[in-house]
């Protein structure tokens with residue numbers, strides 16, 4: 533199973549100008565592999581994920597193609613997309629606390645997914661408790677009875693994962709699944725995902741700032757900056773031999789690798805530099821970098837968008 537994104541552009545029209553949040557992105561993602569999308573805040577990761585599900589706000593203009601196993605998603609009506617969402621591709625959204633319905637018990641929210649698939653109330657209740665147990669909740673009954681505010685951030689995250697899994701999707705897009713969680717809970721989320729992956733064989737697209745999660749859980753990594761893909765590779769190769777100066781900067785800022793913050797800030801989308809979009813921050817920038825946008829060079833299992841440097 534394959535998710536293929538071809539020359540995708542997402543432009544938001546705003547009073548202060550057009551925001552090219554996703555800028556000519558092409559990617560092929562296999563469900564056999566867990567793919568991580570990393571990059572600083574505002575680099576277009578969530579917009580890319582939401583565009584796959586057709587969940588962008590109305591000020592978005594989308595061009596390019598998104599193909600799920602050869603079937604074009606970009607031209608589908610909202611009704612057709614509703615059939616894709618949840619059942620084929622499920623979203624574990626960026627903020628679990630606001631994605632769960634605060635006024636409905638967690639168990640009932642999971643049961644609703646089983647009910648939509650035609651199960652009786654008793655069956656859906658049984659399957660909900662089984663699923664909660666499988667996702668490592670030690671007291672499934674208690675969790676099912678709880679309202680979201682009664683659960684910790686990590687538990688809400690896993691409850692949201694249970695809702696996604698209950699629909700038996702072929703893909704899960706998880707947006708910042710470890711945001712705001714401490715190291716221990718982050719590891720629990722990681723274990724939950726690994727279990728879901730092994731048990732349900734779903735394809736995972738993980739959008740994350742958490743480079744340690746990306747390194748541990750993902751097979752492939754896509755690095756985004758200013759709406760563009762700057763580098764892709766296998767997770768091992770990317771973390772051991774990053775090619776793009778931006779990827780190198782991200783990795784050097786990891787606490788156990790020196791915690792060296794990258795110089796400068798990403799430019800505003802309404803005021804992007806000419807040439808290579810990373811040149812104002814790049815320690816290797818040359819004249820050509822300021823003048824010409826680099827093309828993407830494919831090498832081995834990866835790709836890099838850079839003029840190159842010694």
Ligand SMILES: Nc1ncnc2c1ncn2[C@@H]1O[C@H](COP(=O)(O)OP(=O)(O)OP(=O)(O)O)[C@@H](O)[C@H]1O
Nearest residue numbers: 544546551553572573574575576577578579580589
């Ligand atoms: N509806 C919208 N209208 C205008 N701009 C938008 C809209 N939605 C997103 N953007 C802008 O698109 C850019 C990319 O946003 P996106 O949420 O994809 O970033 P991100 O990489 O997910 O960041 P983070 O890591 O902080 O979640 C941002 O500048 C954001 O402000």
Ligand code: SF4
Nearest residue numbers: 808811814821838839
């Ligand atoms: S193209 Fe030039 S400025 Fe851009 S990342 Fe490569 S070396 Fe740096």
Ligand SMILES: [Mg+2]
Nearest residue numbers: 577578579626
């Ligand atoms: Mg985001």
